[in-house]
Amino acid sequence: MLLRDVDAGDVEAYRRMRCDPVMMADLGGPMPAESVAGQLRHDLDLVARGAGLIKMIVPDPADPTAVAGTVTLHRHAIDGAPAAEIGWMVLPEHQGRGVAGRAVRMLLDEARRAGGWSPVHAFPGVDNAASNGLCRSLGFALLGKRETPFRGQVFRTRHWVLDLLA
Numbered sequence: 829m830l831l832r833d834v835d836a837g838d839v840e841a842y843r844r845m846r847c848d849p850v851m852m853a854d855l856g857g858p859m860p861a862e863s864v865a866g867q868l869r870h871d872l873d874l875v876a877r878g879a880g881l882i883k884m885i886v887p888d889p890a891d892p893t894a895v896a897g898t899v900t901l902h903r904h905a906i907d908g909a910p911a912a913e914i915g916w917m918v919l920p921e922h923q924g925r926g927v928a929g930r931a932v933r934m935l936l937d938e939a940r941r942a943g944g945w946s947p948v949h950a951f952p953g954v955d956n957a958a959s960n961g962l963c964r965s966l967g968f969a970l971l972g973k974r975e976t977p978f979r980g981q982v983f984r985t986r987h988w989v990l991d992l993l994a
């Protein structure tokens with residue numbers, strides 16, 4: 829498995845992840861198909877500006893166009909302090925096999941090597957067992973619960989944080 833930067837050819841992978849009601853159940857519901865290209869442009873811009881690490885998970889390095897999901901880190905202020913927020917999605921046929929765990933570890937290693945991405949925050953929905961389990965096993969500290977605004981809605985989430993410099 830490897831991670832590669834998102835590229836302009838990833839529209840179909842984005843559509844599969846972001847327009848699926850099950851995949852998006854904790855992320856504000858499915859995105860309208862017509863918004864996918866704009867989301868991809870937004871992510872490409874984040875990477876180009878150095879404000880995001882947006883990675884596609886490639887299970888077979890021989891075929892980098894076939895992706896199992898995505899792991900993302902983007903820089904923004906959290907509670908008024910510079911920070912980064914991490915996110916993850918793994919397509920249903922690849923779930924339950926440790927793909928998210930391996931991919932997130934790889935992304936955090938890259939961020940640690942690059943520097944400037946700590947602390948890393950995560951805001952999984954309170955009932956998202958896999959995502960909360962992932963935070964726990966990756967060594968994130970649980971700060972508590974909070975209301976997190978996202979895509980024009982407010983979600984009941986847990987708040988986890990990881991210090992990459994520790």
Ligand SMILES: CC(C)(COP(=O)(O)OP(=O)(O)OC[C@H]1O[C@@H](n2cnc3c(N)ncnc32)[C@H](O)[C@@H]1OP(=O)(O)O)[C@@H](O)C(=O)NCCC(=O)NCCS
Nearest residue numbers: 851917918923924925926927928929952957958961962965
């Ligand atoms: C969350 C998601 C990325 C997990 O992907 P995955 O590749 O199946 O996850 P993994 O197999 O690496 O498992 C991650 C951890 O969660 C646990 N887990 C997985 N599925 C679980 C479930 N249904 N219930 C409880 N724990 C679960 C695993 O045991 C593992 O824990 P461990 O690290 O202690 O072994 C995937 O389910 C997904 O994309 N869901 C839809 C999008 C989403 O909710 N994104 C996150 C928004 S906060």
